[in-house]
Amino acid sequence: MGNFVTFEGIEGCGKSTQIQLLAEWLISMGQRVVLTREPGGTELGERIRMLLKAGDVGKHFSAKAELLLFEASRAQHVEEKILPALAHGDSVLCDRFLDSSTVYQGVARKIPPPDVALLNSFAAANLLPDLTIIVDITPEESVKRLLKRGGQIDRIEGESVKFFKDVRSGYLAMAEGDPRFLVVNGDQSISNIHGEIRREYGARFM
Numbered sequence: 593m594g595n596f597v598t599f600e601g602i603e604g605c606g607k608s609t610q611i612q613l614l615a616e617w618l619i620s621m622g623q624r625v626v627l628t629r630e631p632g633g634t635e636l637g638e639r640i641r642m643l644l645k646a647g648d649v650g651k652h653f654s655a656k657a658e659l660l661l662f663e664a665s666r667a668q669h670v671e672e673k674i675l676p677a678l679a680h681g682d683s684v685l686c687d688r689f690l691d692s693s694t695v696y697q698g699v700a701r702k703i704p705p706p707d708v709a710l711l712n713s714f715a716a717a718n719l720l721p722d723l724t725i726i727v728d729i730t731p732e733e734s735v736k737r738l739l740k741r742g743g744q745i746d747r748i749e750g751e752s753v754k755f756f757k758d759v760r761s762g763y764l765a766m767a768e769g770d771p772r773f774l775v776v777n778g779d780q781s782i783s784n785i786h787g788e789i790r791r792e793y794g795a796r797f798m
């Protein structure tokens with residue numbers, strides 16, 4: 593079985609940048625890597641992603657409907673892509689996974705955590721990552737980076753600072769004392785963060 597590594601954090605924390613750098617490093621060492629994301633990662637999942645991120649439609653999403661869409665994308669992703677790749681011995685690097693549902697839908701949208709946990713394990717067929725890297729920044733830094741990036745703000749990016757404070761504290765509480773998680777300070781240079789992630793990956797899997 594290959595290693596399953598997921599990246600988490602609030603919007604703009606730098607996880608897409610870091611997952612790409614980790615993939616490039618592993619490939620440069622001759623490893624087979626599958627780089628993927630949630631929501632998305634399959635044809636059906638990418639269609640669901642478009643629905644979930646659509647701007648003004650979001651105002652009418654019920655929290656339960658939103659959760660079920662994330663879980664539908666996850667179920668397809670795990671069955672069609674992640675499990676076969678792991679069984680083939682590939683390392684799977686995934687930009688967000690079930691911990692996003694735990695904190696966005698459970699903590700921030702206040703769906704009862706046991707309901708989210710049940711749907712997470714159902715959709716993921718009880719699969720858990722070997723390592724989850726949380727790239728941690730403050731909601732204030734997140735807003736600065738989104739403004740700097742420019743372009744359109746999507747439905748979830750448009751939530752309040754309080755929402756992202758809840759998401760961030762949900763992540764930090766989840767990681768507390770659980771060896772599955774590495775929390776990295778995302779308010780450092782891109783290369784320092786990458787170095788920290790490489791060291792941890794090397795210590796665990798090489």
Ligand code: T5A
Binds near residue numbers: 662
């Ligand atoms: N969601 C998802 C749920 O609610 N429940 C779920 O179950 C799941 C799976 C997904 C959305 O869906 C929600 C969460 C999300 O709202 P997404 O596209 O994965 O959307 O989420 P985002 O977090 O919005 O992804 P982004 O691509 O916008 O942000 P990243 O990946 O965190 O950051 P990145 O690498 O693109 O960088 C953002 C900007 O910061 C700069 C980059 O150059 C870029 O401009 N940057 C840095 N600047 C300074 N210092 C650094 N160290 C930097 N690193 C990157």
